Amino acid sequence: ILFPTAENIGYVGEKTQKNRDHFGNNSLFVGMSQKKGVCYGVCEFSLETIPDNAIITEAHISFYPMNRVSVQVERYGEWRVGMLDERTVGALYSFDDIKNAKIVGYIDRPTKSHQLSQGIWRTYEFASQEVALLQEALKRKKALFRMEGPTMLPLDRSSQLMQWDIGYGKFSSGLTYRPKLDVSYTLHDVKLEVSTHNEFTISKEGLEEQALTCGFDANGDIIYSFLEFDLSAMPEMENTVIANTYVELQADTISAQDNLRFHLEMVRCKGNEKNFVNIQHRDVIERVGYDVSISDLKNQQVQRFVFDTYAIKELIKAVSTTQKLHFVIYATSPKIFTKSNDVSFVDDKLHHKPKLVIHYMKKRRYGVEGVRHLRYSMENNMIRLDWENPKHEAFCGVIVVKNRFHVPCSPYDGQKLYGGSASYTYDNFGAKDVTKYYAVFTYDEVPNFSEACALEYHADK
Structure with missing residues (x-):
């Protein structure tokens, strides 16, 4: 505004x-x-x-x-x-x-x-x-x-x-x-593409590296695909806002006749070892996007699984902590028993590896600290407010708000008295015989607002 x-x-x-x-x-x-x-x-x-x-x-x-x-x-x-x-x-x-x-x-x-x-x-x-x-x-x-x-x-x-x-x-x-x-x-956002750092096929038979086969084996047991992304190339999250994110998969070989559906989950694995038992007992953080069918893959080999708001928050948390993000692809079937149906999501030479695509903008996520030592005094028969501004490079200014009934909860909760970078202002038309509340909010260029630094003006003083 x-x-x-x-x-x-x-x-x-x-x-x-x-x-x-x-x-x-x-x-x-x-x-x-x-x-x-x-x-x-x-x-x-x-x-x-x-x-x-x-x-x-x-x-x-x-x-x-x-x-x-x-x-x-x-x-x-x-x-x-x-x-x-x-x-x-x-x-x-x-x-x-x-x-x-x-x-x-x-x-x-x-x-x-x-x-x-x-x-x-x-x-x-x-x-x-x-x-x-x-x-x-x-x-x-x-x-x-x-x-x-x-x-x-x-x-x-x-x-x-x-x-x-x-x-x-x-x-x-x-x-x-x-x-x-x-x-x-x-x-305009910045597009960052991250290919898988590791990819595995996990079944009862064991673990196969640099392969992503998903479906059901000859015995009808499920075959999982496991994806690991390294997020070390991500920018600093405090000054980054993610617009949208998705995982892009490309089906390489489709060896399935039944109408299988494939699901992508963001997971947290139990135990350090990647094996069939740990994958079965995985901790599911969030299911990503919509499931796709065999017919979907035949019509369009490249499929995108779009993150929702919660999944994006988990992505930000992963960047700040482990810098690793794990996914599991698994298949479901409408039949009670399905065997020898699978899809490979990577070619032998790894030319079309799964990608995590992130669109982001450089923008502060949080505001600067609030002002300190807010106080009032009387000057020329007017109420004068003084405070100390934070010494932060992202500090742009303050907004001073007055409310007759309660402490202002936001910069829009009351009558605005001042907006700018000074460290004082006057309540020119404020009645001196009426109790009221003042609050000062700092803001940055986004703007993100700080918590209120507030005081109560007592009419009897």
Whole structure:
């Protein structure tokens, strides 16, 4: 979620003389009046915190209507948000520059006058072509929007202006009500392929290395295939997020007539020795993917067994501990007794060994430590909060939240007072005779948030 800075949000009026002073101080007045003329709302967002290689999937922009008293006619006019090419704007504070700027596209549908209610957020959703415009703006690291309303007045009326909160200045209801640009994106992942480190065929007859035969032998006893992957090539897990993972098997020789089904299990073997008894009494961690049949293998020799969330967690645990991952392939049959039916999943020269394919992204998994020594004091008749930020290279900033009823559980559980990298802030509009709770959360670039560092403000002190 992105917010504009105070100097990048305001309105410009056709007849107003001090448009620069509106930014960061006055509300957004958008529409038309006899006194101000045509008024446009201007809002610029920095996209610096979004990675250059991000792929934007969806987005929406929201504004908070705070007063419609100056909208004198209920059903007249509409308000819409357009995205500007900021390269065609000389100055944000110039009415003529904003009016004549190139509009690359409008976001969502316009909002008609009777659909606007003060105190209810208005959100404009980006369609796919508008997401493409935002993706293009990412290259320039900024997105500029213009809100516009009616440009003509109704008969015998002097104003059709809607007032929107900017989150800054003495006329605002606070930072919580700043316009916000909510962007969802993903990143190109890295593909890592790991071939089996060891592979065995295990049956009652014994163990055969560098072979992967699975099915039933001539006596009707089951034949297991055992796979071992070495995960030492995996990157550090603390800064890695796995997107998806699967085991890829290729059937080499199919010597089966019955409709066998083959299953893949992630296992933990009992005992160090790999033999028939230990495999039979294996500890199954998770069954991976869906079972495949003989007909599946005949139609498509390469089959993928996709990990679910739990299996991915076990993979991460294995990387952090043993750096080995073990699997067992076994067959089942609808018949009570099946014999001399098997499939080999590796060729004699080991050209097509099973592979563990991992798609991952470089991203921190956990946040940095929280702030320390959170305290409050009185300064200029305002409540001042001070704390000590962690000295960690991944630290990006803090979010300060206030809640009247309980300790904030998350950065979104209450009224936001501050967001940034400073070590103090003020509760400018906080009542000094009301008990309340404050919490400070640190965050990194992901962002991952820390646990709350909280304190209670007692009204009697």
